[in-house]
Amino acid sequence: MTETKSLTIGALAARTGLSVSAIRFYEEKGLVEPFRSSGGQRRFLRSDIRRLSFVLIAQQLGLTIGEIERQLASLPHGRTPTQADWTRISKAMRKVIDARIAQLERTRDRLDGCIGCGCLSLKKCQLYNPEDRVGLKGPGPRLVLED
Amino acid sequence: MTETKSLTIGALAARTGLSVSAIRFYEEKGLVEPFRSSGGQRRFLRSDIRRLSFVLIAQQLGLTIGEIERQLASLPHGRTPTQADWTRISKAMRKVIDARIAQLERTRDRLDGCIGCGCLSLKKCQLYNPEDRVGLKGPGPRLVLED
C-alpha cells in the first residue's frame, strides 16, 4: 500500500472532492481515461488528480465540459503532463478569465449609467443592446426600452 | 390603436426580443403577471417591458430565474415601477457584478502564480482551494493537489 501506482475511483473522488458518479460521468465525456483492473474496476493515474482539478477550475470559469475536453485534448492521456503542458493551458485559461472580466466591466459601466439616469426606461440605455443581442432579427429597433 | 394601454404577448415579444414561449415560461415562474382579456388572452402592462428587460440583463450576469424573481419581488406588480425602484435594484445588481469581478480576479491571480511555478502539481497551489470548496466534508486535506 505504500507505493500505490494507481488510484481507485473512490480514492480519486476523495482526492478531488468529486463524487464517484461525477468521475464516471467525466470518463464518459472523455475527460479521463482510466484503465481497468483484472476484475474490471477502474484504475486511475495520479496525474488524473491534476486533470480533474483542472476541470473544476475551468468549470468555475464557466467553461462547458465540451470546451474543457478540447483544452485537455492537447494533453496526452498516457503520460504525466509536463510543466510546459500546464503552462500552455493555464495561459489559455487566463485569456478566458480576462475576457470574462472585461465583459463584466462593460456591463457594470452601463449599469452605472442607468443608476444615474433612472434608466431601464430610456431609449439611449446601452444595457439592452449588449453585444450579442443586437440586430439579430432584421431591421427596426428591438430591445429598445423606451416605455 | 393609438392609445394602447396594454400589450399582447406577441407585442411584448417584439419589444423585448424574447420568444412568446419564453414569456409564457417567465409568467409561470412568477416574473410577470399579466391579466387576461375577456377572451382569455394575456394582456401585459407597458411596465412589463422593463421587467423583462431587467430579466435579460440579470441573466447576462449569471443570475438564475429564482434569483431574479427575488429581486423583482420587491417591485409591485400592479403599478409602474418608479425610478427609485429601479435605482435600488440597479445598485443591488452592481454589487453582484462587483463580486463576480472580484472573484474572477482572485482566480486570475492564483492562475498567474501557477503559470510561473509549474503549478497544478504543487501543494501550495491556491487554485484548488477556491473559496466554496474548502473543508466541506470534515477534517483532513482534500482538494490538495500534490501529485
Add this chain to the structure above:
DNA sequence: TCTTGACCTCGACTTAGCTTGAGGTTGTAC
C-alpha cells in the same frame, strides 16, 4: 361573415451536468 394570424393549454422534448437506484461483482480484512 368569414378568414387567418395570433393566441390558448398541455404535454413531450432538448441540452448540460449530474444523481439515484437496482441488481450484480470484486477485493480486502479478519
Add this chain to the structure above:
DNA sequence: GTACAACCTCAAGCTAAGTCGAGGTCAAGA
C-alpha cells in the same frame, strides 16, 4: 473462506431554461 465495503453497468430521474407540436379558440380586417 467469508463478510462486506467498494466497485460495476444500465436505466431512469433531476434542475434549469426553454422549445416544439397538437388541437383548439380569439379577434380584426376585407
